[in-house]
Amino acid sequence: MHFDKRKSGISFIDDLPWGSHFCQFYQTKKDLLDILVPYFRAGLENNELCVWVTPENLSSDDAEKALRKAVPHFDDYAKRDQMEIIPAGLWPTGGGKSGRAVISKVDNAAARGFDGLRLACNAIPEREDGKAFSTYVTDAVSRYNAIAVFAYPRDDFDAIGLMEVVKNHRFALVRNAGRWEVIESSEARTVKDALKRSEEKLQSLFSNMSEGFAYHRVVLDAGGKPCDYIFLEVNKAFERLTALNGKTVIGKRATEVLPGIENDPTDWIGKYGNVAMTGTPLHFESYSESLERWYSVSAFSPHKGYFAMTVSDITGRKQGEEALRRSNVTLELLAESARLLLTSETPERIVRTICEKVMHHLDCDAFFNYLVQEGRQRMRLNASAGVPEETAKEIEWLDFGVAVCGCVARDGCRIIAEDIPNTPDDRTVLVRSFGIQAYACHPLIYQGRTIGTLSFGTRNRAHFSHEEVELMKAVTDLVATAMARKRAEESLIRAKEEWELTFDSVPDMIAIIDNRHRIMRVNEAMALRFGLKVEECVGLPCYQYVHGLSGPPPFCPHSRTICDGSQHFEEIHESNLGGCFLVSTTPLRGRQGQMIGSVHVAHDITERKKAEERIMSLNEQLRRNIEELSSANKEIEAFSYSVSHDLRSPLRSIDGFSQELLEDYSDKLDENGRDSLRRIRAASQRMGLLIDGLLMLSRISRSELTHEPVNLSAVARDVARVLQETQPEREAEFVISEGLFAEGDERLLYATLQNLLGNAWKFTGKSGKSRIEFGASRVDGRPVYFVRDNGAGFDMAFADKLFRPFQRLHDAADFSGTGIGLATVQRIIHRHGGRVWAEGKVGKGATFYFTLKHTQ
Amino acid sequence: MKDKVILLVEDNPDDVKLTLRALKKSNILNDVVVAGDGVKALDYLFGTGEYSGRDIRNTPQVILLDLNMPRIGGIEVLQRIRSDERTKLLPVVVLTTSSEDADRIDSYRLGANSYVRKPVNFDQFAKAVQQLGLYWLLLNEAP
Numbered sequence A: 001m002h003f004d005k006r007k008s009g010i011s012f013i014d015d016l017p018w019g020s021h022f023c024q025f026y027q028t029k030k031d032l033l034d035i036l037v038p039y040f041r042a043g044l045e046n047n048e049l050c051v052w053v054t055p056e057n058l059s060s061d062d063a064e065k066a067l068r069k070a071v072p073h074f075d076d077y078a079k080r081d082q083m084e085i086i087p088a089g090l091w092p093t094g095g096g097k098s099g100r101a102v103i104s105k106v107d108n109a110a111a112r113g114f115d116g117l118r119l120a121c122n123a124i125p126e127r128e129d130g131k132a133f134s135t136y137v138t139d140a141v142s143r144y145n146a147i148a149v150f151a152y153p154r155d156d157f158d159a160i161g162l163m164e165v166v167k168n169h170r171f172a173l174v175r176n177a178g179r180w181e182v183i184e185s186s187e188a189r190t191v192k193d194a195l196k197r198s199e200e201k202l203q204s205l206f207s208n209m210s211e212g213f214a215y216h217r218v219v220l221d222a223g224g225k226p227c228d229y230i231f232l233e234v235n236k237a238f239e240r241l242t243a244l245n246g247k248t249v250i251g252k253r254a255t256e257v258l259p260g261i262e263n264d265p266t267d268w269i270g271k272y273g274n275v276a277m278t279g280t281p282l283h284f285e286s287y288s289e290s291l292e293r294w295y296s297v298s299a300f301s302p303h304k305g306y307f308a309m310t311v312s313d314i315t316g317r318k319q320g321e322e323a324l325r326r327s328n329v330t331l332e333l334l335a336e337s338a339r340l341l342l343t344s345e346t347p348e349r350i351v352r353t354i355c356e357k358v359m360h361h362l363d364c365d366a367f368f369n370y371l372v373q374e375g376r377q378r379m380r381l382n383a384s385a386g387v388p389e390e391t392a393k394e395i396e397w398l399d400f401g402v403a404v405c406g407c408v409a410r411d412g413c414r415i416i417a418e419d420i421p422n423t424p425d426d427r428t429v430l431v432r433s434f435g436i437q438a439y440a441c442h443p444l445i446y447q448g449r450t451i452g453t454l455s456f457g458t459r460n461r462a463h464f465s466h467e468e469v470e471l472m473k474a475v476t477d478l479v480a481t482a483m484a485r486k487r488a489e490e491s492l493i494r495a496k497e498e499w500e501l502t503f504d505s506v507p508d509m510i511a512i513i514d515n516r517h518r519i520m521r522v523n524e525a526m527a528l529r530f531g532l533k534v535e536e537c538v539g540l541p542c543y544q545y546v547h548g549l550s551g552p553p554p555f556c557p558h559s560r561t562i563c564d565g566s567q568h569f570e571e572i573h574e575s576n577l578g579g580c581f582l583v584s585t586t587p588l589r590g591r592q593g594q595m596i597g598s599v600h601v602a603h604d605i606t607e608r609k610k611a612e613e614r615i616m617s618l619n620e621q622l623r624r625n626i627e628e629l630s631s632a633n634k635e636i637e638a639f640s641y642s643v644s645h646d647l648r649s650p651l652r653s654i655d656g657f658s659q660e661l662l663e664d665y666s667d668k669l670d671e672n673g674r675d676s677l678r679r680i681r682a683a684s685q686r687m688g689l690l691i692d693g694l695l696m697l698s699r700i701s702r703s704e705l706t707h708e709p710v711n712l713s714a715v716a717r718d719v720a721r722v723l724q725e726t727q728p729e730r731e732a733e734f735v736i737s738e739g740l741f742a743e744g745d746e747r748l749l750y751a752t753l754q755n756l757l758g759n760a761w762k763f764t765g766k767s768g769k770s771r772i773e774f775g776a777s778r779v780d781g782r783p784v785y786f787v788r789d790n791g792a793g794f795d796m797a798f799a800d801k802l803f804r805p806f807q808r809l810h811d812a813a814d815f816s817g818t819g820i821g822l823a824t825v826q827r828i829i830h831r832h833g834g835r836v837w838a839e840g841k842v843g844k845g846a847t848f849y850f851t852l853k854h855t856q
Numbered sequence B: 001m002k003d004k005v006i007l008l009v010e011d012n013p014d015d016v017k018l019t020l021r022a023l024k025k026s027n028i029l030n031d032v033v034v035a036g037d038g039v040k041a042l043d044y045l046f047g048t049g050e051y052s053g054r055d056i057r058n059t060p061q062v063i064l065l066d067l068n069m070p071r072i073g074g075i076e077v078l079q080r081i082r083s084d085e086r087t088k089l090l091p092v093v094v095l096t097t098s099s100e101d102a103d104r105i106d107s108y109r110l111g112a113n114s115y116v117r118k119p120v121n122f123d124q125f126a127k128a129v130q131q132l133g134l135y136w137l138l139l140n141e142a143p
Helices: A029-045 A060-070 A074-079 A095-111 A133-143 A159-168 A186-208 A236-242 A268-278 A315-343 A347-361 A389-394 A403-411 A426-433 A466-505 A524-530 A542-547 A557-564 A606-664 A671-702 A712-726 A746-763 A796-801 A821-831 B013-025 B038-046 B074-083 B101-109 B122-139
Strands: A021-026 A048-054 A083-087 A116-122 A146-153 A172-176 A179-183 A212-220 A226-234 A282-288 A293-300 A306-313 A366-372 A378-385 A397-399 A415-417 A438-446 A449-458 A509-514 A519-522 A568-574 A579-589 A595-604 A708-711 A732-736 A741-744 A770-779 A782-789 A836-840 A846-850 B006-009 B032-035 B062-065 B092-096 B114-117
Touching (some): A021 A029, A021 A159, A029 A060, A029 A146, A060 A074, A186 A236, A212 A236, A268 A306, A293 A315, A315 A466, A397 A403, A403 A415, A403 A449, A466 A524, A509 A524, A519 A524, A671 A746, A712 A732, A712 A746, A712 A770, A796 A836, B006 B038, B074 B101
Parallel strands (some): A021 A172, A048 A083, A116 A146, B092 B114
Antiparallel strands (some): A212 A226, A282 A293, A366 A378, A366 A449, A378 A397, A415 A438, A579 A595, A836 A846
């Protein structure tokens, strides 16, 4: 397919496309020369191989002479062998042979660098295999870069034969009345019109197709090797795509149009030459640096020596592919980073490797990874690249709010600083000093908490693309996730270890048992008791190891727990485990709440059991002691009874009969005798008092206490009144606080105050003015009652002896008394759950304090 | 009134002598029948034993009863007196060395008319006997 038109050279015939052929009817030599000389002139001047097969009536010499005369510089053409004049006898006469001869000449023309073949030959109205001679030749011509004229002797044809010839060609030239006329058969015209339409369509397609199209002829060197090619035809798309102007390139050699092409390492000329000479198509894609575009080129050869190429702009596709490739690389980088980060035990350390890769991928020069120090407003450089080691040391610590990274950490928002050298900003002073022009810092955020920053910087450009920033963010998120995951994992492991440590430290034996009574897990204590390792216990049937049975025992609380899903307790004695245990089984449920077993905890209560037994035996002992005590009490009771009777009766006799002697026989006794009798009486009466005191003491211990509210103030007033009545002459002052209430046995509390106030009364008897006080103070919220006097007092060294029975600190001559009173008081107070103590100083009075059991 | 006797139930001869002396000092001149223990006291009251045949309608003006005695103690004597129609209204004064609450409470519960603790001091004892004698022998109307 070719569209270049060739000059016909004949004044009344338009340019002809390759493949055209027409016929001429001649009668004279002049007829031939008239047409064919200008015909060949046009061929010679347009780089066509010209072949003139002359008929018998025209010698080669005449033909050459005519040409030399008409064609300027004919000798140059002749020297080049561009004009072959072949006598008719040397041209094959057979149609088939003649057709092959044409093809051979066409090949020869291409091989020798001609655009094509221009042929003129005599046609013979013979038929071969039923086909006209010309048919073979025209077939050859029409398929190749060739045009041909067939000359027919006018006189050999009648009108019908003439029309037959005309039908076989596009048109015919006939001299008629001295003028050349063009005859077209209607059939040929129809064909021609169709051809023209088709050609127009093709031309339109050719011109308007988006693919560039160019048609070339290869130029061969002397050795028959392609050494250049000539632009024959280009379409608009080709012009547009290659920025070559069709008008200026057509007919030019490639070496002129594209200077240096002959030295291009790709060897374009050789490649295209190969296409043209062998017919092997070529397809490739290439990038033009000068046009900054990608092209897809297909070259093929429609016939030998020629090649056509279609060129399409695939820059868009290539850019898409490149974007896809980059995106794939980015994805691979991210995937690889994710893999490294997520499988790494130390994501902090792997960050360096990953960030270096990302840095190179992004064509960056530096990166910095800071990590926040736990609980501080400060970060430490974890990894970096692109700055000298000393610099990295200098910026190892970074406070929140300092420089770009510090601000990002403080605010939790990324900062992208671009065109840094020309954009004054305090925050970028540091990175500017590293020569960085564009800098992007993202916070590492985990659960809303900033755990560090990751930043990239470049020295070779002022801006980052959206994709670049997105990749940085994606990497930052990956790093944050990995670090967070690691931290979470660590805390999980710590928690697990703590749990296991706790589980194993519990002295109770713990086993986790499944629904089929198989041990899922035990703690150290349990394994130790089995004499196995923890892991050896897994899968063992619990009843076999715990109880040495072939099935669960009837009391098994685990069976009950897996049955009803609630907790059960059982106290068991298991000699296999060596003691008594309180076993609890707590249901263990799966995520869906289904029973999966129980936690079986055996708490060793052997010691507790022993203690219980001890307590029971102690209780028994106590009960016996109480019995003994109560029988002892009964004995004491009996003893007291007999004391009160048996000891008092003789005393009464002693006193009674002494009195009788004094009364009835006084005159028979001298004063000394009477004195002795009086002493006997005094002594026996005193002994009576002692016995009474003892009885009183014993009664207090034995009698049952009543609990009733007692107005101590009123009791004290009553006691004071009685005391004053005994010695109304004494100057004595009683100071008794009002409103002192207590709970207890009124009779005994009365006796207490009677004793204490009585003592005070007694021991103030020798001081001038008595002052006796009864009151209470509060200590720790409990009342402490006191009886204070300004009497004889006592030596604190003996304070602890005061409350012993029969213990007296004063001479009986000075102060009478049995020595039972304070012992009685102490007993009463103790029986009331209280305490009694005294403070005093010789000659400075005494204070007796007592408390009572606190009742609400 | 003077012909009515006082029944003193007392095993301790010293106490018998001192009681008699105290009565005498108080000018109580009634005859005093002394029973050395509970058995003798009951024999007297119910005309049994050595008092067999005694006209028991002749009841004592007052019975001074010791508690702690051999054979039959004072509490049982009191019980028997109070449970017998013939003697249940007799005035009984418990006269004892015991100051045990149980004795006192038992005595009153069984219908003792008075309860007097014999003090060691004879002067006080004499005073107590005198008061008793005045009350039961002179002031109190027998039932």
